Amino acid sequence: MTSTFVYDSDQARRPLVSELRNLWNYRGLLRLLVTRDLTVRYKRSTLGVWWTLLNPLLFMVVLWMVFGQIFRFDTPGNTPYIVYLLSGIVYITFFSQGLIATGSSIVNSSSILTKVFVPPEVFAISSSVAALVNFAISLLPLIAVQLITGVGVPWTMLLVPIPALCMLMLVAGLGLLVASAAVFFYDVLDLAAVGVLILTYLTPTFYPISIVPEQFLWVVEANPLYSFLLVFRGFVYEGAFAPGWAFAVMIGTAIGFLLLGAWVFARSWKSLVVLI
Amino acid sequence: MTPAIEVHNASLAFQLTRDRVGTLKEFAIQTVKRKVKKEQLWAVRDVSFTVAPGEVLGVIGPNGAGKSTLMKMVARVLPPTRGRVVVRGVVAPMIELGAGFNPEMTAYENLILYGTLLGRTPGQMQERAAAICDWADLNDFIDVPTRSYSSGMLARLGFSVATDINPEVLVVDEVLSVGDAAFQEKSKQRMMEMIGQGAAVLFVSHDLETVKALSDRALWLDHGTVQGVGAPSDVVSAYQSTFAGQQDEQLDQ
Numbered sequence: 033m034t035s036t037f038v039y040d041s042d043q044a045r046r047p048l049v050s051e052l053r054n055l056w057n058y059r060g061l062l063r064l065l066v067t068r069d070l071t072v073r074y075k076r077s078t079l080g081v082w083w084t085l086l087n088p089l090l091f092m093v094v095l096w097m098v099f100g101q102i103f104r105f106d107t108p109g110n111t112p113y114i115v116y117l118l119s120g121i122v123y124i125t126f127f128s129q130g131l132i133a134t135g136s137s138i139v140n141s142s143s144i145l146t147k148v149f150v151p152p153e154v155f156a157i158s159s160s161v162a163a164l165v166n167f168a169i170s171l172l173p174l175i176a177v178q179l180i181t182g183v184g185v186p187w188t189m190l191l192v193p194i195p196a197l198c199m200l201m202l203v204a205g206l207g208l209l210v211a212s213a214a215v216f217f218y219d220v221l222d223l224a225a226v227g228v229l230i231l232t233y234l235t236p237t238f239y240p241i242s243i244v245p246e247q248f249l250w251v252v253e254a255n256p257l258y259s260f261l262l263v264f265r266g267f268v269y270e271g272a273f274a275p276g277w278a279f280a281v282m283i284g285t286a287i288g289f290l291l292l293g294a295w296v297f298a299r300s301w302k303s304l305v306v307l308i
Numbered sequence: 309m310t311p312a313i314e315v316h317n318a319s320l321a322f323q324l325t326r327d328r329v330g331t332l333k334e335f336a337i338q339t340v341k342r343k344v345k346k347e348q349l350w351a352v353r354d355v356s357f358t359v360a361p362g363e364v365l366g367v368i369g370p371n372g373a374g375k376s377t378l379m380k381m382v383a384r385v386l387p388p389t390r391g392r393v394v395v396r397g398v399v400a401p402m403i404e405l406g407a408g409f410n411p412e413m414t415a416y417e418n419l420i421l422y423g424t425l426l427g428r429t430p431g432q433m434q435e436r437a438a439a440i441c442d443w444a445d446l447n448d449f450i451d452v453p454t455r456s457y458s459s460g461m462l463a464r465l466g467f468s469v470a471t472d473i474n475p476e477v478l479v480v481d482e483v484l485s486v487g488d489a490a491f492q493e494k495s496k497q498r499m500m501e502m503i504g505q506g507a508a509v510l511f512v513s514h515d516l517e518t519v520k521a522l523s524d525r526a527l528w529l530d531h532g533t534v535q536g537v538g539a540p541s542d543v544v545s546a547y548q549s550t551f552a553g554q555q556d557e558q559l560d561q
Contacts (some may be wrong), residue, residue, distance in 0.1 A: 037393065037396070037397055037398050037399075037476075038394070038395070038396050039384050039393070039395040039396075039399075040392070040393075040394045041318075041381075041387050041388050041392050041393040041394070042392050058427075060424050060430045060431070061424045061425065063430070064420065064421055064424055066432055068410070068413075068421070072410065072412055072413070123386075143407060143408070144407055144408040144425065145387065146380070146385060146407075146427060146523075147380075147401075147403050147404050147407035147408070148383075148385065148401060148403075148407055148408065148425050149383060149384035149385050149399075149401070150425055191320065217331050217332040217335060218331055219331040219332050219333055220332060223332065233531075241510040301387075302387050302389075305321070305385070305386060306321070306322050306323065306386065306389075307323060
């Protein structure tokens with residue numbers, strides 16, 4: 033009997049190559065898992081998927097009242113604070129939501145992974161992609177706020193897929209690292225949540241970089257998310273390209289973490305699967 | 309003929325749960341106290357066998373012998389710690405049927421997802437959905453969330469999805485005992501059909517009569533190692549005699 037399907041346990045996984053092939057072969061499952069992620073969460077609520085639009089807006093209103101009305105931050109250029117704020121929230125939420133979801137994906141789907149053979153990376157990446165879709169949806173309220181405040185939408189908005197894809201790569205790579213570690217030590221997820229919080233506060237999301245004292249400026253600039261945000265804000269409302277070093281940091285971080293995450297995950301899967 | 313399933317000196321080790329350090333915090337504390345122990349449990353040790361296409365191998369043994377672990381190794385879920393496993397052909401794994409059913413989703417949505425988990429495409433599953441529900445006798449409940457399903461109904465749906473292809477390799481872990489008598493008969497028939505079409509079958513059962521009736525060869529597993537392979541009646545009676553011997557010893561004490 034000849035068959036196209038042969039499983040040989042000796043066949044080593046080739047990091048990244050195996051993963052990409054698995055993702056392609058299981059693209060139908062990937063699509064189902066992403067839709068499940070987006071719909072099941074809101075299945076029992078009346079507003080349903082509309083929450084995806086409302087969440088960043090509600091968050092924005094709270095922060096706008098605190099920092100826009102009480103602290104009265106000045107934003108770079110003549111951008112209204114509310115646009116500066118919402119653009120930051122939308123992009124950084126992509127990072128924090130995606131990282132936590134990807135990091136917990138393997139532990140959460142252990143009941144399936146121990147009974148049916150499915151490439152585990154499909155579960156991890158589906159969480160990252162779901163975060164990307166959420167991000168894309170939340171661009172709509174951002175565009176609405178830009179139109180209402182008279183900032184308008186520059187043509188560079190069409191280039192937003194570049195920082196979006198880079199963020200997807202960062203979230204997937206870093207998420208795979210967290211996912212592997214979470215199988216060994218469950219509390220890594222709690223640690224990751226704290227880490228994400230610290231990292232997002234070190235990113236000028238709701239405060240302008242100008243309020244950071246000069247001796248601490250390097251801390252913010254050393255944070256790769258700052259570069260991501262510079263590129264994103266440049267495209268979304270400034271209609272300008274961020275400085276070249278920001279692009280370099282963004283692309284380098286994205287590719288570096290994706291390679292590292294895929295490599296560590298592929299290498300450790302054999303010792304992970306007997307633990308989940 | 310090339311065997312459909314080849315298992316060469318395969319072993320699998322689990323980290324023991326009671327000694328497993330589950331959190332970083334514990335790990336730090338235990339490291340300071342110098343108490344991190346690495347204890348391994350070899351669930352399957354040095355097992356070798358082959359199954360040819362169209363052949364049925366029944367696996368018997370007491371609870372905790374490593375039977376389910378062996379099934380999962382052949383079903384690709386657990387890679388062997390040592391040794392090698394080769395499986396040629398489309399595999400229908402029937403291990404805890406319906407793993408991955410989401411209680412919030414309807415039977416139809418679950419059926420599509422489960423089939424896709426088993427390696428089919430959502431498109432193929434949409435085409436086959438009616439036939440699958442028909443076979444499982446669940447036509448009236450297709451749009452009902454599975455949280456209101458009974459365990460028997462879930463098993464029927466799972467079995468129907470898993471066997472809706474012509475698999476070349478069937479891995480069956482004790483699932484023939486689910487459902488009522490009529491369904492058991494129906495599922496046994498379906499298995500016979502697939503064997504007739506040349507599928508290689510590896511199955512676990514505690515029902516020794518079924519093992520004698522269905523299998524061409526039997527494999528007796530205990531403490532992770534092979535105690536005997538051969539004609540089903542010989543292996544079953546050897547297994548039964550040690551079992552009887554143990555009972556006698558217990559009675560003597």
